[in-house]
Amino acid sequence: MTLYKLTYLDAKGLGESIRFILSYLEKEFEDIRLPFEILSQLRKMPEVPYGRVPYLEIDGAVMYQTTAILRFLAIEAGLNGSNNKENLNIDMIAGTVGDFITEIQRYIKAKEPAEKDYIKECLVKEIIPFYMDKFETLIAKEGYLANGKLSWVDMYAVGYFESIPGLVGFELFEKYPSFKALTKKIHSLPGVKDWIQKRPVANI
Numbered sequence: 001m002t003l004y005k006l007t008y009l010d011a012k013g014l015g016e017s018i019r020f021i022l023s024y025l026e027k028e029f030e031d032i033r034l035p036f037e038i039l040s041q042l043r044k045m046p047e048v049p050y051g052r053v054p055y056l057e058i059d060g061a062v063m064y065q066t067t068a069i070l071r072f073l074a075i076e077a078g079l080n081g082s083n084n085k086e087n088l089n090i091d092m093i094a095g096t097v098g099d100f101i102t103e104i105q106r107y108i109k110a111k112e113p114a115e116k117d118y119i120k121e122c123l124v125k126e127i128i129p130f131y132m133d134k135f136e137t138l139i140a141k142e143g144y145l146a147n148g149k150l151s152w153v154d155m156y157a158v159g160y161f162e163s164i165p166g167l168v169g170f171e172l173f174e175k176y177p178s179f180k181a182l183t184k185k186i187h188s189l190p191g192v193k194d195w196i197q198k199r200p201v202a203n204i
Contacts, residue, residue, distance in 0.1 A: 004027050007032040013204065018066065018069055023194065024155075025076060054066060094153045099131075106119050124168060139182050150185075154185075155186060163204040167204055
């Protein structure tokens with residue numbers, strides 16, 4: 001039996017989409033959740049690739065980088081594109097989601113209260129509307145983020161964006177009904193639905 005072991009923080013964040021796709025594939029996996037206090041020590045831990053999480057071990061072989069892991073698992077799950085153009089569309093959206101995540105992580109990494117307040121204001125007034133309005137329009141038109149059908153990038157976005165309300169202090173999805181509908185689709189998928197019911201509670 002293949003052994004899957006996912007190591008991430010005690011959060012949804014970048015790890016949740018991997019949990020989604022493993023659950024969709026009906027793979028049993030060990031869900032290792034590190035405390036946030038250990039973040040500053042990750043680069044000193046030789047077992048952590050390049051000092052970053054999440055990373056996935058499959059029978060001891062280590063895979064890292066969220067989108068690389070998702071692309072790999074999506075082969076078995078049938079969640080890649082049907083051709084090069086469709087894969088390009090998925091990758092372009094994934095890169096844009098990554099840009100948005102980078103903006104969110106600026107807030108997470110800020111240490112000074114004044115800096116945190118400033119970044120939060122920018123997120124609420126400018127950055128979140130900029131990205132979410134575009135995603136909302138795309139989903140309203142096509143039903144999904146890429147190619148008008150389910151792909152790994154939908155899991156990537158939904159998995160991470162669930163963390164945003166806990167970070168910025170307000171409900172994100174009520175203003176974006178199409179994205180909320182996409183979230184419900186992901187949460188209702190076979191395997192994912194079971195994961196949602198049993199996953200540990202995490203505010204972010």
